[in-house]
Amino acid sequence: MVFCADFAALRPSPADVRVVTSDGSAIRAHCSVLAAASPVLERMIEGTRRGWDAGCTVHVLGAPADAVAAFLRFLYSSPRAEDAVGAHGAALLALAHAYRVPWLKRRAEAAVAARLTAERAVDALKLAALCDAPRLYLACARLAGKDLDAVERSEGWRFAGRHDAALQLNLLQLVHDAHQRKERWERERASQHVYGQLSDAMAFLDRIFAGDGEGWSACASAASSREDGGVRRGLEQLMRHLAACGGRTRKPAACPRCRRALQLLRLHASVCDRAGGEPCNVPLCSNLKAKMQEEGVGKTWKLLVKKVTRARVMSALASSSSREVPEVVKKSWAKYSSSRASRIR
Ligand SMILES: [Zn+2]
Ligand SMILES: [Zn+2]
Secondary structure, three states: OOOOEEOHHHOOOOOOEEEEOOOOOEEEEOHHHHHHHOHHHHHHHHHHOOOOOOOEEEEOOOOOHHHHHHHHHHHHOOOOOOOOOHHHHHHHHHHHHHOOOHHHHHHHHHHHHHOOOHHHHHHHHHHHHHOOOHHHHHHHHHHHHHOHHHHHOOHHHHHHHHHOHHHHHHHHHHHHHHHHHHHHHHHHHHHHHHHHHHHHHHHHHHHHOOOOOOHHHHHHHHOOOHHHHHHHHHHHHHHHHHHHHEOOOEOHHHOHHHHHHHHHHHHHHHHOOOOOOOOOOOOOHHHHHHHHHHHOOOHHHHHHHHHHHHHHHHHHHHHOOOOOOOHHHHHHHHHHHHHHHHHHO
16 A cells, blocks of 8 residues: 555644545545544544544545645645645545535636636536536636637547537537627627717706806817717707707608707706706706606606616716715716605505
């Protein structure tokens, strides 16, 4: 029998447990250390020990002897010890999972995920499923999503094709889900951009019609970026067009530009915070508000208003340098709290 490691020197007390590995090697260690680090080893030691002073033997199987020695070395060190997990990452993950050593499991999982290659992805996916390692599972899915061709050329993939078709299917499902998540995320990001632009347009409308005598020029100086400048100019032109064309020669509904201007004014009326008698100078604000209250609005419009309001709040939060809650947030919160309360009533 080969003694491949001896941890007796690491503690002043004599080693009192023999850890026997798959190849018959035995490692001398301390019951107190193993029992403190792993509840599973603690139970195994209690089960085989006869009397307090008596030595005992436990079997740690299913991993090469040097991986078991590395595992025990970790149990002797603190979780903060800067040991390399890389050399035995997969075996350490399996051992840490089986013997319930969570801190080592997290480190081994991270080490395996960091060294993941297309060649190892299928084996790593299997390991992740066996060891209940969600971060490694995700890393496999991400890698397969990036380079499925390379994964399909790997020996692990071919082996799974012959012996474990369910594993292949699992990986393909993960790739499919990841693609769908990415598409959903991109769609969401694009729509956030649109809501952000609409929220900016609402802020420009407020400034254009602020009624403080500065009007268009104040708005122009507030439009900082080139994109802001474009939104501002488009709005100005649209509002001037509505003033010149709307209701004079044709009905506003018949002119697409007037229709667009009216939709923006309607959106303004929906998000306008000036409650409690404070006057609003944006054209048609009170008329459109009254009309919407009288006729009601559809679900889609309500959702649009909600998303634009949220984008407004987010933009106010992002631009607010002080810790104080911005006025727009307070107003929006008050508005939504009161509308919720009236719905509940
Ligand atoms: Zn028009
Ligand atoms: Zn208004």
